Structures are given as structure tokens and as C-alpha cells.
Amino acid sequence: MNRPHDPAPGASPAPRATDWIGTPVTADLLRGALDLERTEHGVLPHRLPARARAQCADGQLAMAEAQPSGVRLVFRTRAAAIELDTLRTKMAYQGAPPRPDGVYDLLVDGSLAGQASVTGGNVLMVDMTTGTAETRPGPVGTVRFTGLPDRVKDVEIWLPHNEITQLVALRTDAPVEAVPPGGRRVWLHHGSSISHGSDAASPTTTWPALAASLGDAELINLGLGGSALLDPFTARALRDTPADLVSVKIGINLVNTDLMRLRAFTPAVHGFLDTVREGHPTTPLLVVSPIHCPIHEDTPGPSAPDFSNLGAGKLQFRAAGDPAERAAGKLTLGVIREELSRIVKQRAADDPHLHYLDGLGLYGEADFAELPLPDQLHPDAATHRRIGARFAELAFGTGGAFAARPA
The missing domain is CATH 3.40.50.1110 (SGNH hydrolase)
Structure with a gap:
């Protein structure tokens, strides 16, 4: 599994900072989310609309709908390198070993081409014996995919299904464009x-x-x-x-x-x-x-x-x-x-x-x-x-x- 800042095996080094192209994360680049919330860090995909979220104050529901199961970035590009800055919120249980990191799946033209995780981020520490929880803040992390085929291709980045994920920045070494909905x-x-x-x-x-x-x-x-x-x-x-x-x-x-x-x-x-x-x-x-x-x-x-x-x-x-x-x-x-x-x-x-x-x-x-x-x-x-x-x-x-x- 590729880790942040580590190129895939056999991949070329990441581009220089001056070669990156930043692209705002907007609704036309996302599939599977019903709402996007602007935060101080970037955008937070939601799987329930704001009106629904306002009608229930349950913390379990708030956590579940903000975990982006099935939510993915979809775009067309000939980029060989992609970076995505995110701020995750990962759940942990008091007294238990750490849970595995969430996984980002990279698909190129529909086939799995890479997996990675991010470090940093917030931790939601849950005490099952008392039913209480507290959030411990952490820094933004980066997931990187390099060595991708040098041709125009459809790229999907599936976000971790079990970590709340704020999307902070998307960078590529070639321009990206939204993929119109297909015939599926x-x-x-x-x-x-x-x-x-x-x-x-x-x-x-x-x-x-x-x-x-x-x-x-x-x-x-x-x-x-x-x-x-x-x-x-x-x-x-x-x-x-x-x-x-x-x-x-x-x-x-x-x-x-x-x-x-x-x-x-x-x-x-x-x-x-x-x-x-x-x-x-x-x-x-x-x-x-x-x-x-x-x-x-x-x-x-x-x-x-x-x-x-x-x-x-x-x-x-x-x-x-x-x-x-x-x-x-x-x-x-x-x-x-x-x-x-x-x-x-x-x-x-x-x-x-x-x-x-x-x-x-x-x-x-x-x-x-x-x-x-x-x-x-x-x-x-x-x-x-x-x-x-x-x-x-x-x-x-x-x-x-x-x-x-x-x-």
C-alpha cells in the first residue's frame, strides 16, 4: 500500500512544486455525495442533505452520513501524478489498539491502479464504557499517486468509507476536467x-x-x-x-x-x-x-x-x-x-x-x-x-x- 509522499513501486519521482496544477474541488468532480459543506479547511461531502441533517441531532447519524462511503472524485486527465490534501477524522476506542487507517482506492479507466492512506488528521476517541466521545485535533495529510499512464484517462479516487474526510486541495501535473455522467x-x-x-x-x-x-x-x-x-x-x-x-x-x-x-x-x-x-x-x-x-x-x-x-x-x-x-x-x-x-x-x-x-x-x-x-x-x-x-x-x-x- 502506498503511503503519503512515497511514490508507487517503480514510479517516477513526484513533480516539482512549480509543476503542480491546483484544481478546486467542486460538485462536478464528485459522485455519491448529496451535499457539499464549505469548511475552514475545504469541502466536506455529506451523504444526507442539510435539511435532513437539521432534523436530527443524533451524533451517530452525524458521524455516519459524513463518512463518505461510495463518494469519489471523478475526472479526466493525462496526469501521471496526483496529490490530494485531506483532513480526516478517524474513530478510535478508549483502551483498544488503534484501528486501521482508512484507504483511498485509485481507479484508472475502471480498474484498480493504486491504494494509499493519509496520516495526521483528527481522532474521535470513543469511550464505550461511558458512551462519551471527544475529538482530538490533528494536521492535514496528503495522499499521492504517481507513475500513472501518460495518456488521457478517467480517474476515480474513492474516499475512505470509514473516515470523515474534508477535501482540502487537489493537485495534478496536467489539467483535469469533469467527466459528464455516462450511460450507466x-x-x-x-x-x-x-x-x-x-x-x-x-x-x-x-x-x-x-x-x-x-x-x-x-x-x-x-x-x-x-x-x-x-x-x-x-x-x-x-x-x-x-x-x-x-x-x-x-x-x-x-x-x-x-x-x-x-x-x-x-x-x-x-x-x-x-x-x-x-x-x-x-x-x-x-x-x-x-x-x-x-x-x-x-x-x-x-x-x-x-x-x-x-x-x-x-x-x-x-x-x-x-x-x-x-x-x-x-x-x-x-x-x-x-x-x-x-x-x-x-x-x-x-x-x-x-x-x-x-x-x-x-x-x-x-x-x-x-x-x-x-x-x-x-x-x-x-x-x-x-x-x-x-x-x-x-x-x-x-x-x-x-x-x-x-x-
Whole structure:
């Protein structure tokens, strides 16, 4: 992995300072963000619009939507060297070893051509035992890619899916120009931390990014860690975002936050889908139920942290609910799958473009036996690849909700 200021193996040295061309980071160079906020350092991509952010003061949501999962710089250039100054905010847990640095993926004409990380930046230190957090400030860092092919090419720099990233400056040794939107269909997806990317290896290997690549789609990822909670402002963001394909993955966050009972869940799902349909009345809309998660299959939430292995860098989770509480309407993953299937079947009678995908087809009990969830909630890098490939097959493949239709 290339580190800041280190040229790629076999690459030529970086250009002299006088050879760099600075280009302002503007909306026409970014894909996957719904809003850009001007900061004292540069621009901060957001995955929820300002109106939505103003309607919820939850710190978890604020952190998740500002982590740029699926957000990438896209431009055309013949530059052989690229530098990007960024100010990251990296999460850390009190008492645990440092988390791995976020990764920048460089794609040239659609193929992975380099990876790098930045140093410096802010650290958001979280104390899981008290539920408190503090931000420790740090300096701007630089990511550099050199030795790129000397020809006109389309370049994508995918930002780390798990670090808040302020874009400070973009420099190249040749001019850049925006790439107009191409002929690929735009896929708008919403889900939990699993869709956000959880423990994927890099931003292009989250399962939605992999599925989009396999399905030849342009991804807008509204996977929001801990925050797929049927919020009306999220539904409005989906409604107001142009897209050719829309999917919503519903379930795990509602269980592990113990946010609502079945009585509230059913009308909330209907209301969420009604709002999305206001902006996308005939767009293929795919409702995806939760993947297999043993601790919550039959046991309600909330999820509680297990600190027993925190010193070794292993934060795990357990179900703190009581299975007997299902009778009182508490949600489990099994209850949610059954109700989502029923809701989609009911609505599909009047909505032929509405579809359902059982999350157990993406990752089921047999998959857990082979590739268990390391912390009992989130898939690892190998599992992201499996889920991405299966989603591409089931949704984009022949007969799937997102299969290309004849012109």
C-alpha cells in the first residue's frame, strides 16, 4: 500500500512544486455525495442533505452520513501524478489498539491502479464504557499517486468509507476536467452499517460498491451505520435523489437499537415506501430484509457491547433482550423478514415495480458457519465480497429486480 509522499513501486519521482496544477474541488468532480459543506479547511461531502441533517441531532447519524462511503472524485486527465490534501477524522476506542487507517482506492479507466492512506488528521476517541466521545485535533495529510499512464484517462479516487474526510486541495501535473455522467444506470441504496461498509477492506470492496461494479451501475450509497431507522428525512432524501434503481435494506438497526415495536414498524415501513414512491413512482424498488445474525434471529434488542476482549482489539456485541418479549411486539430479525415479505406482497398487487429480496439469500446460516461475523454483528472483508457477488446475481442478474430491460 502506498503511503503519503512515497511514490508507487517503480514510479517516477513526484513533480516539482512549480509543476503542480491546483484544481478546486467542486460538485462536478464528485459522485455519491448529496451535499457539499464549505469548511475552514475545504469541502466536506455529506451523504444526507442539510435539511435532513437539521432534523436530527443524533451524533451517530452525524458521524455516519459524513463518512463518505461510495463518494469519489471523478475526472479526466493525462496526469501521471496526483496529490490530494485531506483532513480526516478517524474513530478510535478508549483502551483498544488503534484501528486501521482508512484507504483511498485509485481507479484508472475502471480498474484498480493504486491504494494509499493519509496520516495526521483528527481522532474521535470513543469511550464505550461511558458512551462519551471527544475529538482530538490533528494536521492535514496528503495522499499521492504517481507513475500513472501518460495518456488521457478517467480517474476515480474513492474516499475512505470509514473516515470523515474534508477535501482540502487537489493537485495534478496536467489539467483535469469533469467527466459528464455516462450511460450507466444510477443505483440509489439505503441500509445499515453493513451497507455503509463495516469491516470491508477498502471503499471499492464494500458489498454495494462490488455489486454496483458487477451490475455496471453508478452507486449512490446511503448506507448509514447505526442509522437505518426508517427516518422520514432519509425517505425524503431518497425521494428527491434522481435514480434509475432504488433499494432499501431494513431491519438490523431497528432491532439493535430496540427502537420500535411491531405495531409501529408496519406503518413506518409503509410510510417510508410511500415517500420514496413520491419521487420514484415506477422505478424498480427493491426491499431487502436482514442477513443472518444469530444473536438477533429470535432474540430482540437492544444490542449491548461486550468488552471482554477489548484490550485485544476485539469489540463484540450480544443481544440484551428477552425472547419472551416477542409476544409483546418486540422485533427480531425473523419477525422483520416475515413482515417485510408480507408488506411487499400486499403492496406489489398495485405496484408491479416493487420487489423483495430475502437477506438470507445474501448471507445465511451456512455462510455464518463458514464466515462468522467477527463481532457478532458485522461482516468481514471476505463476507462483503460474497454478499456483493450474490446481490449482483440476484438483483442485477437475469430475472432480478434490477436486470437490464430490453430497450
